[in-house]
Amino acid sequence: MLILDGKIASAAVKAELLKENQSLKAAGKRTPHLAAILVGNSGASETYVASKVKNCEETGFDSSLIRFDDQVTESELLSKIKELNLNPTIDGILVQLPLPKHIDDEKIIEAIDPNKDVDGFHPMNIGRMVQGLDTFIPATPYGVLLMLEYFNIPTKGKHAVVVGRSNIVGRPMSILLSSEHPQGNAHVTLCHRHTPKAALDLIVKQADILVVAVGIPEFIKADIIKPGAVIIDVGITRVPDETAKKGFRIKGDVTYEEVSKVASAITPVPGGVGLMTIAGLLKNTMKAYKGHYYHN
Ligand code: NAD
16 A cells, blocks of 8 residues: 655655746746745644745745734725736746635635736636636645656556545545546546435446545445545644644545555555645746736
8 A cells, every 4th residue: 555645745846946936046046935824823824824935935935924813804905915916027926725704705806916826716827727827726636636747656547536525625526537648537426415315425436536525524334335445535624633733634535544454555644645736836936937828
């Protein structure tokens, strides 16, 4: 059984990017700059953004962390995004989700210049992705593709099952796995909250490649895994645990211990897709630095 170790695969991606940034510096050029906006102080969002900024530093990118408290108004956020859009030294902009309830996520995402949308959430970039055009692929599905590439996991002609249809993970993942490219060409079934449990079990049992992005800890059990399947567990949930130092443990959407006995390959949680998401984000930031798709 192969552990799809995100530390190893993301280190390979980051080493390439570091080399590129070192060459830029040696040539006297500026390096790509990622601006991250964080609203409020939710523990999970703090951790994700801190990790993104730290990875930028380690890989030779410039980064700025822009903080707002959770009382920030939508128009204050929009004007900060406008300022970053117009700043020629900022290449990538990300707004850490979720945002407080009084702010419309869609409005914020659509305000980001699609040329700087390194999370790949802007409808224009999603449109390009659906049509198979070169674009910013949403960072988490991009990370999964990079993982499949690194570990040479064949996808062509395989049955890939994606559980979860969110705009940031499940839906783009299902489109990418079915698209015409080296980590695509799978035939894909997408399941979601309205897939009856009995149907879901039957479908998951047929999966050569299973991607789970549901957010329910240990939702997928070993008895519905096809022997030899490749398992990509996107789920990250903090489960309270008094015996843990931080008072919680991170759980994936798959029961790792049991499923790893049936699968041929599996991503650990933590240490799997989360690290690849950052690799995808950094690759998108380098792409944004190199050129624009849209011209005003
Ligand atoms: P979401 O809540 O937006 O979407 C969850 C999806 O699961 C929905 O599409 C829903 O239809 C589906 N679902 C819910 N109950 C179901 C059921 N009983 N059967 C089948 N489908 C069901 O979540 P999301 O943003 O896609 O995130 C999913 C998980 O992935 C979360 O744990 C999140 O923390 C994690 N995540 C991890 C990364 C990473 O980098 N590893 C990135 C983004 C999200």
